[in-house]
Amino acid sequence: MTTITKYLCLFLLLSASCLAQEVANPIAVEPGVSLALASSRSAAISNIQYQLHFTIPAEQTASIQSTENIDFKLNKLIYLQVDFKQSADHIKRVSVNGKTIPIDFKAEHILVKQAYLKVGNNHVEIEFIAGNESLNRNKDFLYALFVPDHARTVFPCFDQPDLKANFLLSLTVPTNWKVIANAVKKDSRAQGNSTTYHFNNSDKLPTYLFSFTSGKYTYVNKNMKDREMEFLHRETDSAKIKLSVDSVFVAHRDAIDFLEDWTAIKYPFQKVGFVSIPDFQFGGMEHPGEVQYKASALFLDQGATKDQFISRSNLISHETAHMWFGDLVTMKWFNDVWMKEVFANFMADKVTEKLMGKSTFDLKFLQDHYPAAYGVDRTLGANPIRQQLDNLQEAGSMYGNIIYHKAPIMMRQLELLMGKQNFQQGIREYLKKYSYNNATWNDLIAILSKYSKSDLLSWNKVWVNEPGRPVFSYDIRYNGDKISNLIISQNSEIGQARVWPQSFTVKLVYPNYSKFLVVNAKTANTDLTEAKGLPKPQYILFNANGAGYGLFPIDQKMMANLYHLADPLERASAYINAYENMLSGKGNKPEELLDVFLQGLSVEKNEMNLRLITGYLTNIYWTFLAAEARNTMHEGIEKTIWTAMEQQQLQNNKKILFNAYQNVYLSVDAGKRMYDIWLKQTAPNGIKLLEDDYNALALTLALKTDTTNKILKDQLARTKNEDRKNRLIYLMPALSLDVKERDHFFNGLKDRKNRLKEAWVTTALSYLHHPIRQKTSIHYLKESLDLLVEIQKTGDIFFPQSWLAAIFSGYNNKEANAVVQEFLKSHPAYNPKLRDKILQTTDNLRRAQIIMH
Numbered sequence: 001m002t003t004i005t006k007y008l009c010l011f012l013l014l015s016a017s018c019l020a021q022e023v024a025n026p027i028a029v030e031p032g033v034s035l036a037l038a039s040s041r042s043a044a045i046s047n048i049q050y051q052l053h054f055t056i057p058a059e060q061t062a063s064i065q066s067t068e069n070i071d072f073k074l075n076k077l078i079y080l081q082v083d084f085k086q087s088a089d090h091i092k093r094v095s096v097n098g099k100t101i102p103i104d105f106k107a108e109h110i111l112v113k114q115a116y117l118k119v120g121n122n123h124v125e126i127e128f129i130a131g132n133e134s135l136n137r138n139k140d141f142l143y144a145l146f147v148p149d150h151a152r153t154v155f156p157c158f159d160q161p162d163l164k165a166n167f168l169l170s171l172t173v174p175t176n177w178k179v180i181a182n183a184v185k186k187d188s189r190a191q192g193n194s195t196t197y198h199f200n201n202s203d204k205l206p207t208y209l210f211s212f213t214s215g216k217y218t219y220v221n222k223n224m225k226d227r228e229m230e231f232l233h234r235e236t237d238s239a240k241i242k243l244s245v246d247s248v249f250v251a252h253r254d255a256i257d258f259l260e261d262w263t264a265i266k267y268p269f270q271k272v273g274f275v276s277i278p279d280f281q282f283g284g285m286e287h288p289g290e291v292q293y294k295a296s297a298l299f300l301d302q303g304a305t306k307d308q309f310i311s312r313s314n315l316i317s318h319e320t321a322h323m324w325f326g327d328l329v330t331m332k333w334f335n336d337v338w339m340k341e342v343f344a345n346f347m348a349d350k351v352t353e354k355l356m357g358k359s360t361f362d363l364k365f366l367q368d369h370y371p372a373a374y375g376v377d378r379t380l381g382a383n384p385i386r387q388q389l390d391n392l393q394e395a396g397s398m399y400g401n402i403i404y405h406k407a408p409i410m411m412r413q414l415e416l417l418m419g420k421q422n423f424q425q426g427i428r429e430y431l432k433k434y435s436y437n438n439a440t441w442n443d444l445i446a447i448l449s450k451y452s453k454s455d456l457l458s459w460n461k462v463w464v465n466e467p468g469r470p471v472f473s474y475d476i477r478y479n480g481d482k483i484s485n486l487i488i489s490q491n492s493e494i495g496q497a498r499v500w501p502q503s504f505t506v507k508l509v510y511p512n513y514s515k516f517l518v519v520n521a522k523t524a525n526t527d528l529t530e531a532k533g534l535p536k537p538q539y540i541l542f543n544a545n546g547a548g549y550g551l552f553p554i555d556q557k558m559m560a561n562l563y564h565l566a567d568p569l570e571r572a573s574a575y576i577n578a579y580e581n582m583l584s585g586k587g588n589k590p591e592e593l594l595d596v597f598l599q600g601l602s603v604e605k606n607e608m609n610l611r612l613i614t615g616y617l618t619n620i621y622w623t624f625l626a627a628e629a630r631n632t633m634h635e636g637i638e639k640t641i642w643t644a645m646e647q648q649q650l651q652n653n654k655k656i657l658f659n660a661y662q663n664v665y666l667s668v669d670a671g672k673r674m675y676d677i678w679l680k681q682t683a684p685n686g687i688k689l690l691e692d693d694y695n696a697l698a699l700t701l702a703l704k705t706d707t708t709n710k711i712l713k714d715q716l717a718r719t720k721n722e723d724r725k726n727r728l729i730y731l732m733p734a735l736s737l738d739v740k741e742r743d744h745f746f747n748g749l750k751d752r753k754n755r756l757k758e759a760w761v762t763t764a765l766s767y768l769h770h771p772i773r774q775k776t777s778i779h780y781l782k783e784s785l786d787l788l789v790e791i792q793k794t795g796d797i798f799f800p801q802s803w804l805a806a807i808f809s810g811y812n813n814k815e816a817n818a819v820v821q822e823f824l825k826s827h828p829a830y831n832p833k834l835r836d837k838i839l840q841t842t843d844n845l846r847r848a849q850i851i852m853h
Contacts, residue, residue: 027040027081032391035390038333042160042163048163049072049168050166050168052168053066053068053171054170055172056173060139064135068125069124070124070157072122073120074118077114078114079114082124083156083157091103092127092128094112094126095125097124128155133150133154134151135154141214141234142214143213145285146209148208148334149334150796160392163206164204164436170197172194178214179197181213182271182287184199184271185198200270202270202288203436227253227256230272231249231276232274234277236722243302247312248298262424267323268435269289270289273291276295279723279757280293280759281758281798281799282796282797283297286323286326297315300312302688302690314351318347320348321347321348324343326343336386338402359568363609365408366576367576367608367612370549373402373406373409374576375843376406376840377406377467377468378493378580378584381843384465385402385403385406385463385465396795396798396800397792414448416503417452418452430444462499462500467494468495470500470549470550471490471491472548472550473488474488474540475487483532484532486528487528488525488528493550499521499523500521500550504519504521504546505543506519507570511538515534516544517531519548542554542577543573545570546570554577556587562600575609582624583851589851594621597614598640601617601660602647602648610653614659623812623844623848624848638667645661646684654684655687658683662674662697665704675711691718695715695724698711703767716732731764733745734768746780761803761806763806765807766810769806769807769808769811771812782823784807785819785838792834801840809844812848820842
């Protein structure tokens, strides 16, 4: 063998070996974005620049022709997968580094072989038809909503949070449409019936935060403290516009001012902009420069309650806080999605505290977060704050009340543990270090640990990495009339024994004074040495300051004196704990607690507390009373609520009770009274009812009227706003007296096109499955569960949970429970996250079998 032949053989051998290695070790091509794919790409790809153009026709069903350039740097050659969750016919042309290549499309990915790529800068051009699913196309407007992994349903991209990029966007839209996006508008050019808008290059963003909206909107802009802000909305009610628009701008300014000061970082993006969207899927979504809000959350009327104004301020503060927490510093992978939400909620609460005062803040924090967190954490489907995520297509199931409500409680306890100043210093260092980049929860804990003497890793394990809540008990002993010993103990409600380190207060009540004891519960048993030698109290209120998390014991003498507690926060803590104890089979039975709350309707003057107890009251009424018991009690309950409404002095309190009356009434006389109010549009004395209220009343009347009527048709004729008209038209079949028409509506939900307005769907389902309609609706339950996987795949992040909640929240009978248990039993390998959602949303149904029998 010659030398040349030897080298040739060696070359061919090495080439074959390299090729074998290249083929043997590629990342699997599978639907979604796997953790393996995301890790591989983030290690190889950097400096991403997208240039996108969408041509959006006026016709809602016409295709959106689009073009895209993707520039990026490769530090090593990889078998490139570009995410695109559409059919292959949506891809028209692919060019890589100046060469048109064959379209290679598999399992939601455009595949680019290494031979077409190079180490260093690469350029990909794609002509495609944009997907409609996450563009939320309506008759005369659309909006892009890509969280958590929906960007890939619209355009080809690297759809993972740790591949941040700049976006250079242009849009061609009908000439009478307005536009707003992440970046500042650079120029526009009209041509015929369309206008093309060019935007500046965006700040560095993950794909889920890239967004735009366009349509028939009203445009408003204001200069707030030398900062230009722009606002698009579709509201037509002049009173709402006058009452709300200026307030919305001011709320954004106040939130930005607070957050710049607290973080020591100036507003980190090139523009401030927001848009109000009718029946938006969420309360809001934090796209920099184009924050999207649900219209009804921003536009309040003269009948709005104090709680609604506070909630609006809190929502705006939440989305603004995201500019720093989530947008400036983004989680590396969606298993840490809760991080951005916990900080947004936590910082929004701080803004509320500054604007509303500490007492209002403490009360709102307790009511906003604790019941919602308990609603998941007490269930058999409870999940930890931080969860494992193997594929981004499952990211939507990570969202829920644990990350939005338990996490802020956890963060508040962490701040108490560290001290406010140390906590703030740690957060400032974290934001500075990871600005315009990505970080994990462990990165944050590592920084915070430098500012704390406590073992944050152990603390983190029980609060963040494990589900469930503690159950507290106490042992009090006396020597004569003096306390000789008071020990507070905690055990886990489910699972292995754990301790939740936390701080809260216990109130000892005496005839003429009270004594507060601070409980620093760091171990399973906490000996309150400060109590030794104190006189025997009349009664004890546990968790008096509402800061403690868990199920607390109830002193029945306290329940007898519940409305003598002067502090609204203490009453709220007692209300919540009484309800949680009822659910756990401790304390009062449902009928007894219902009676307690009824007594409070005329004496509870605090608006937020009144809303809390009417919510508990109506929940007990429909979910924890048998139909027979309800039928014997409803007239008395109606009378009690109406009388309390007349006795309350404040307009907001009266309206809360009017809404409760509307919720529970069943009698013929009450129906006639409500019909008369709707027909003549004459509200009870001291109450202001507006169009939205009469819409809601018309829907209730249609639900509770068993004779043929034209209430909804008349209400439709009264309604002037086009978006509200369309909503009413959608809901009408779900409220039909004709069972066949309701069946037809439900069967229509199996087709995705009838589920596009998710807020409408869940409202319709709540009427369809209302307790007074359950005899004819119970047969929908199994099919509703069968649809859940499809709902999760095709819907937005909260839809699986809201779908289940709208369907199951009013059921309490054994037949419905049997459907759920049979479904779970017959699907042993069911998606575990969706299984948890089912267990969470049917927990009251499960408990009703125990509590009511």
